[in-house]
Amino acid sequence: MSDESSLDLLKKVQSARAELMDDARPEATGKRHAQGFLTTRERIGQLLDADTFREFGALVQPDQSNSLNSELLAPADGTITGTGMVKAREICILAQDYTVHGGSTGTIADRKMGRLTQRALDRGIPMVLLLEGGGHRIQDGMNAAHFAAASPVFHNLVQLSGWVPMVAAIMGQGFAGPTAYASLADFVVMIRSVSTMGIAGPALVKAGTSKEISKEELGGVARQVDQQGIADLAVDNETECLQAIEKFLSYLPGNASLEPPHINCDDPVDRRDDELLELVPSNRRKVYDMRKVISTIADKGSLFELKPGYAKNMLTFFARLNGRPVGFFANQPKSKGGILDTAACEKAAHFIGLCDAYGLPLVSLIDIPGLSIGPAAEDTAIGRRSGRLFFEMGIATVPRVSVVIRKGYGGGYYAMGGGRAFDADAAYAWPTAEICAMSIEGAVDVAYRKDYRAADDPEARRQTMIDDIRNQTSALDAASDFGLDDIIDPRHTRQLLIETFNSCPPRRQDRSPPRKRPISPI
Numbered sequence: 001m002s003d004e005s006s007l008d009l010l011k012k013v014q015s016a017r018a019e020l021m022d023d024a025r026p027e028a029t030g031k032r033h034a035q036g037f038l039t040t041r042e043r044i045g046q047l048l049d050a051d052t053f054r055e056f057g058a059l060v061q062p063d064q065s066n067s068l069n070s071e072l073l074a075p076a077d078g079t080i081t082g083t084g085m086v087k088a089r090e091i092c093i094l095a096q097d098y099t100v101h102g103g104s105t106g107t108i109a110d111r112k113m114g115r116l117t118q119r120a121l122d123r124g125i126p127m128v129l130l131l132e133g134g135g136h137r138i139q140d141g142m143n144a145a146h147f148a149a150a151s152p153v154f155h156n157l158v159q160l161s162g163w164v165p166m167v168a169a170i171m172g173q174g175f176a177g178p179t180a181y182a183s184l185a186d187f188v189v190m191i192r193s194v195s196t197m198g199i200a201g202p203a204l205v206k207a208g209t210s211k212e213i214s215k216e217e218l219g220g221v222a223r224q225v226d227q228q229g230i231a232d233l234a235v236d237n238e239t240e241c242l243q244a245i246e247k248f249l250s251y252l253p254g255n256a257s258l259e260p261p262h263i264n265c266d267d268p269v270d271r272r273d274d275e276l277l278e279l280v281p282s283n284r285r286k287v288y289d290m291r292k293v294i295s296t297i298a299d300k301g302s303l304f305e306l307k308p309g310y311a312k313n314m315l316t317f318f319a320r321l322n323g324r325p326v327g328f329f330a331n332q333p334k335s336k337g338g339i340l341d342t343a344a345c346e347k348a349a350h351f352i353g354l355c356d357a358y359g360l361p362l363v364s365l366i367d368i369p370g371l372s373i374g375p376a377a378e379d380t381a382i383g384r385r386s387g388r389l390f391f392e393m394g395i396a397t398v399p400r401v402s403v404v405i406r407k408g409y410g411g412g413y414y415a416m417g418g419g420r421a422f423d424a425d426a427a428y429a430w431p432t433a434e435i436c437a438m439s440i441e442g443a444v445d446v447a448y449r450k451d452y453r454a455a456d457d458p459e460a461r462r463q464t465m466i467d468d469i470r471n472q473t474s475a476l477d478a479a480s481d482f483g484l485d486d487i488i489d490p491r492h493t494r495q496l497l498i499e500t501f502n503s504c505p506p507r508r509q510d511r512s513p514p515r516k517r518p519i520s521p522i
Contacts (some may be wrong), residue, residue, distance in 0.1 A: 031113035048084035057081035079109035103133020117156035124255030135176025229310035265323035276490035314344035327355035330365035370411035387521035399504035
């Protein structure tokens with residue numbers, strides 16, 4: 001039996017804990033700073049409110065059960081877990097320490113993550129993952145006995161989906177495990193010239209395919225943010241990365257049982273901007289920037305854009321209306337005329353699901369020439385993948401308002417929730433709207449080709465037909481048969497949106513049949 005006092009034993013614990021801190025690891029800390037990185041604990045300290053971090057599992061020892069890892073040293077097993085506050089709201093946080101065996105996930109670290117995800121699940125607390133590592137720690141074992149049981153972490157992450165907001169920040173190399181975790185996150189942010197993502201890194205790619213490729217080419221920001229949309233946002237440095245996490249969380253409740261956080265707003269509800277009368281050109285062939293429409297309608301300074309570099313023909317924004325968080329999704333005429341291609345459909349669909357999960361009302365701003373057509377579009381499986389947008393619109397339960405700004409054509413008009421397509425709480429149009437079942441020129445060529453070809457002047461006859469149909473597509477025509485609730489003064493849009501959402505219950509009544517679940521088309 002030890003003769004040590006409780007104070008002596010406490011000092012031993014304190015000493016062991018101190019050995020984990022940055023001051024006790026000057027070589028590792030100095031190397032990170034020399035490379036321009038914060039340490040893992042510095043990242044946590046910068047994100048969280050001061051003195052709110054409560055770590056658990058700091059004193060664990062790594063797995064040392066085989067000849068490869070019997071003498072392994074791994075402070076906190078390379079993964080720091082705990083809880084803390086962001087703007088006085090509690091979160092669960094995990095941060096991988098790249099200085100510990102490249103941030104690889106050891107057996108004990110995996111158990112720590114399992115406990116963290118279970119805590120988030122039980123308490124309804126948002127989950128933030130600061131990821132920089134290489135996935136499974138090879139030294140812990142590759143054999144069946146070690147790996148067969150797998151890990152409950154992914155099951156827990158799926159259970160968390162739609163219950164609490166989940167954020168993944170890829171703060172360096174993030175191949176394999178970090179990418180797998182991020183695949184289930186609601187918001188993924190990367191750092192330019194620093195972050196990489198992918199199912200496997202260059203070494204495994206070379207071993208498996210004989211192809212040599214750099215980390216940046218394989219999974220850098222250009223590919224994963226702008227080309228593939230795997231990540232939602234690219235920023236320039238670690239500080240901006242942590243600020244983006246804070247801002248993203250500020251629009252969402254702690255969990256799906258709570259109301260989104262309203263803030264005080266001094267932007268007048270009835271603010272009327274004459275600029276809205278000039279934003280949409282009378283010439284339908286001229287483009288304009290839909291971002292200006294959104295920024296003029298929403299509370300000043302409240303916009304937060306998701307996936308700004310991906311599928312630029314579709315805009316997705318968190319914003320506020322009189323201090324209330326809402327989601328705007330809108331066609332962008334500046335890119336591909338605002339047409340809905342596969343990428344735009346999937347971008348909008350995911351955004352709608354995110355807003356619906358956490359109770360953010362939806363605003364659809366429509367200027368859509370239709371769904372993308374032709375061999376290139378079919379090569380992307382648009383016939384199936386566009387269905388995801390219809391699907392999400394159909395199962396969403398939050399209030400929604402549609403506003404036709406200019407074009408509302410064909411299936412794209414349905415997909416954007418125009419008119420009565422998905423039972424909008426209000427369906428409006430600006431005077432500049434033109435709504436039609438499909439491309440007018442194409443319709444004339446399909447239905448009336450024989451007619452105009454038989455005319456003395458086929459081109460003149462064709463143009464007359466086109467003009468006749470176009471004259472029936474105005475906003476007044478759309479409202480004449482009660483396809484819309486009203487044609488509104490563009491300057492009145494902000495006030496009408498706010499009034500509509502104020503009058504709606506947070507969720508609409510579920511009128512679906514007694515099914516177990518709907519089946520997503522993809």
